[in-house]
Amino acid sequence: MPNEIIWIIFALINFSLLLIFYRLFGKMGLFVWVGMATVVANIQVLKTVELFGLTATLGNILYGTAFLATDIMNEKYGRQDAKKAVWLGFSTLITMIIMMQIALQFQPGPDDFAHGALATLFEVIPRVALGSLVAYIVSQYFDVWIYNKIRSLFPSDKFLWIRNNGSTAISQLLDSVVFCSIAFLGEYPFSVWLEVLMTTYFIKFIVALVDTPFMYIAKNMKNQD
16 A cells, blocks of 8 residues: 555544544543654654655654644633643653663663664654754744634634644744754755755645644534533
């Protein structure tokens, strides 16, 4: 099966699972999802795939669901809860990094088969780790802020798609610029750096468009919170 078909199915499954969490657990489900998505996306991002003729990282879909979750939180519960979700994701990511760095310091037993794979996944490359952390907190906080600014201009429910797509598209661009600048600027020729930035953002922009119907579904869900 072509990667593009798998990617579309994968996106639909990711966004559907987010809605299931929200339907079953309400606001708490969104908090849990943001924490989980932030950690797992930073593991998936280590795998690169060919999509639409471009080399892309795999974590962009799940990372995009974290933006959708904070937008739902912002839309239905307000800015303060959305900010709390952002900090939950950030704290979860830092905790995972710290715990896994300590875990890697243990000497593996003679019959261990997992240490090498864990080291490949979790050994920190300082610039990449710093870029990921800074990009997350900057772009997510900006997303909460710009969502409210757009909502003040387009408050009607018929403009929900503008609030959702506009905030996520701009925030994901900021995320890509911050991450690529900290992690890769100066490591590659500028033309290569720019290509990495543009291809990364292109995939994130598609994800931002795909999440639109899921935002409308979440908006109309009735939850006991």
